[in-house]
Amino acid sequence: MGYYVKTDDDVKIYVEDINPKCDKTILFIHGWPANHNLFEYQFDELPKLGYRCIGIDIRGFGKSDKPAEGYDYDRLADDVRCVVNAIKLKNFTLGGHSVGGAIAIKYMSRHKGYGVSKLALFAAAAPSLTRRPEFPAGISKEDVTALIEQTYVDRPKMLRTFGEMFFFQNITKPFSQWFFNLGLEASGIATAAVATSFRDEELFSDIKKIEVPTLILHGIHDKVCLFPLAVALSQGIKDSKLVPFENSGHGLFYEEKDKFNKELIKFIED
Template identity: 30%
Template sequence: MGYVTTKDGVEIFYKDWGPKDAPVIHFHHGWPLSADDWDAQMLFFLAQGFRVVAHDRRGHGRSSQVWDGHDMDHYADDVAAVVNHLGTQKAVHVGHSTGGGEVIHYIARHGEDRVSKAAIISAVPPLMVKTESNPGGLPKSVFDDLQAQLAANRAQFYHDVPAGPFYGYNRPGAKPSEPVVLNWWRQGMMGGAKAHYDGIVAFSQTDFTEDLKGISIPVLVMHGDDDQIVPYEDSGVLSAKLLKNSTLKIYPGFPHGMPTTEAPTINADLLAFIRG
């Protein structure tokens, strides 16, 4: 584990586990979490002989709680700083939710030379907010309300999200795991309120349409059809259509946080795609 300092002086925390000569998987976490959200994947793939890397986005987890730069351009450049520091080649980049947008923008902005494949899970592209050109999106008022709840009582908000829609624990017959909820809360509260507040705009209003169109490497698009955070019809389905070389997998009944609640299924499908 260590830190890399970006060109604008931000310290980005990263984990780098496994043999240096092993094939690399680089994980990108969702909002407002940290690299810890990938525990179930990193331990699994480490045991499968991979080198696994994950970083905390600026303002999140153990990275610097800077007040600015919370946008996809900076997020992508921060990824490039970690990649350049580690010197990894032909890595598979895997992103969940906001991290999926980060993966897509990183590849589009920095090229495919050092990337072999990518996977985006419950991811925000092409565009979350409703616009004239994106009529199926969510109204901006939805995201304004998220910012209002964060500003009013971040600690309560960060309990309500995982206890409810994030993991589908609000569904009839669901069996909520309080430790899973508390681990989400722990990760969220480690980060900075300003970064998370601005991050809502970054994940909801960034248009990844042109990024997706320009990517030619194989991309696995994974989405649950009971995702209450990022509805799959206007995200995963549309992203797969825009990508030149995509595989779309829709999971009946799976929630937004399926890498945690459905880890065995997600891990097996990721492994098959990476080795395929």
């Protein structure tokens, strides 16, 4: 079922809640520039195995409100806390893909992991998506700036270009169109603003504050969040496990969905 949760600044966040009567809960935070439907192939399978799957659309994306501001990691993490409070989540697994992984990490740091028993990071945009003098592993800030500029000039073209680098394996034209449509549901303001956040923000101090078991799933062919980011996360987060995906790019949740689902379930059940 779907419903809305109002944040403390009166922005309504859309929540898709599947199998709400089940105790085993996973809260998914999607990546840029999509929405909760990015996890369709998890939502298809995991509820059959007794999991409650909750997907949220971060502000500005999908069915959530699209304000003019509030797209830094702190505010986005606060939105997650508002959802957790509203539906009284406890002892749940928090999972995030790409910038959703960065938001999940910020939640763990800023809100001291409130309610979270385990953390799962999928091709996370952390500890820094972009290269820095002390961290040469990311992509260039100029590349992200180009995406931001293209968003304001021709957002559909930007989404097409980004979609072409998202997957390592060949995908069908209908699937490519489906992924493209997810990006179109976002606002242009939010698309550019969140890209600015993942270009400029870093989470080196935040990862040191994670106190729960953490699973890191990452495609070795990822051109968006390069694989060395996953290595840095595994080195910086105590009690973490890194599982490389040999046949995936940034879209490992689809490209190797059976392995993805299996690893996630194994992690939760252990």
